[in-house]
Amino acid sequence: MMRRGSLMAKGRFRGGGRFMNANQSRFALGCFVFGCMLIVLNRAFNKAGEVAKGENRPEAANEISAGEPPSAMILGDSRTGVVVEVVGKPVASLELERGKRPIGILMLLPGCHHTALDFFPKGRLCDTCIGLPAETSIIRVAVGKGLFPVAVSPTGVCWNTEKDSDDLQRISQTLNELIVGQSLSNLPLFVFGASSGGVMASVLPSLFNVSGLVIQIASSASEDLLSHEHSITGKYPPSVYMHMPRDLVTAARVEDDLEVLDRIQAPSKEIRLLPKQIDESFFSSQAEGITSEESKTMFAALKEVGVLDADGRLNSDPRTSSWRETLSKSVPRLAHDDGFRPDESPVAELLNIAYAQHELSADGIEQALEFLILKHREN
Template identity: 35%
Template sequence: MRRARASPERVTDITGIAASRDGFAVGRTKGGFRVAISLALLVGIYFFSAVWGRGATSTTGASSDIASAGVTRRVIGDGRVEAIWNVPASAKGTVLALHGCSHSALDWFPRDESRCPECRGLAQEQKITNAALDAGYALLAVSSAGHCWSRDDVPRLALALDAYGAEHGASRRRPMYAFGASSGGSFAGVLPSLSDLPRRPDGLIIQIAGGPGGTGLGLAHYPPTVLSHMPRDESTAAAVRRSIDELTAAGARVLEHRLERRALTPSFFEEESAGKVTARESAGLFHALRDELGVLDAHDLLIRDPRSFDVGQIAKLRERTPAWDSLVPDESDVREILNVAYAAHELSAQDFMKNLRWIVDASSA
């Protein structure tokens, strides 16, 4: 049951933070007044849902849990720090999502005209968000100031974490795990060393990026870390290997996760887009790649980097691509899924929950 997607909160820019509360309970009644009281309760539930579904918040400053209000987008302070989150009721913890270069927090949540019209919900990012919410974790995504993450983003992230903590005070008492890919993975890798954040992560999933080795971060106290990489990227694989050796030598807990090439199937695009690409469209894309473009081998593995497809190949692919997908790199679900299958350098949702469970267990051991 995905309570995290129910009763969405209205999307606004932040002008002040007020904590929200969940103070609702239902009791059972007996006797002749049961029907009347039940009707009153139903009216109360309807009123509660209607008000809170429109995004009303408490002004008491309390930091108790809230029922999920759906996607919330905040643009914080003069620096216009963009943070987007969704918090299930009684969330177990928070997954901090850090995008790669040319991306933003908008990729992690689906477009919604009333709640987040700017959101675009890319396939793999949205799969990670859905998995986190389904497992009872909040997901908080933050945008970098520039094309990629840099040290200049540290105070911006601190502002985002402060705003999130002020609105969801219970999150301060629960673990936070960071997932970052490429530039976001490198940025995630330095977070445990930063004393100027309101809190630091209890575990990391660093994807398609080298780990923190050789940076003098006090690796003996480094949180449990999954280094998830695509071995075809040999330079990143070498950096991952060095980080694993250094973390292991320091006594930190670390797990290597390898993202290999994946065979395409008629249902591959449907599955990897969480159903955004229909079964028919998915099968059409598969047959276009295999039978018309000839870019799959005998095992249905891509034999050409999809980033290097020429104009003619893209035009042929467009004939089978959903109308809503632009096929523009870094904005296209189909292009992202192709990059995942080729496994050279792309954010991937593969085994996200397996890796999250590992850092949760390792950090609580």
């Protein structure tokens, strides 16, 4: 016996319990073929709709896993990128070479008192950029993974997570600018946020289609996460928490967040950022513009006055210690060029990272992005 609707010998179909004549058979065959075409087209359109929402992009995941990032995305002094203003605040991103396309967007949200200009070095296309060491390192890793980085500044000193805030409006406008201006539609969106920016990052999945989060030196907006626990089970994006255990309050909140993520079946990863040992090459190896001789002098001076212990670790929080006075005397050229100003000085940032209590850091960012990329591919 042949199943109903199956093709029979002599070009005829069985239907309605009787055989059809030749004309009826040809007409039925045409309808069958047309119906198959409609099914194929319908599936194609459905797939396109899913991609438009940022979903189900195995082709993007395959590009990521291939380990061959687009060669067009170059980070250099003369090719820094573009800076536009959205609601009066800077948004900085790299330019794309014509014909090249990244496999994802990485939105970067800095902490309080910081802006998008921290992430890109000063150059021809961005003479107002600052280019702090950790931020530019994150950009290099992102570019190496084939991601298109865009950094957004908060409207005020810190991010405002209220649903009608100007900050959320700016993020939405920035995404629209990327999609239209840079033709970056259909790409997965990953978000990195530090401190206040990390809290802002945690609320974005409720408003945008986010494929993954990196929340650094911060916890999520825990009240929102808990209050929506049942409604977001199985829907919250993969998240990486990068924190400094020396900050006991944030460490405890991160632990609470990870427990919630386990309950709502959201993949998560914890990366702990520990204090660093400072040696003679510490400064010159991580910041441009500092020579190896200056780095040795800085190390010796800090050790001589007791800012560093015998193992080369900071004895106290550099935000309140007297290292500025010491280095101003030992490396006056660098003191003039760097300024040692909080939130603007590469040296200040490196010392804060070494102390490991509360500072944006590039340590572990490669593992964090690899985790999110892997989970996106699996999804």
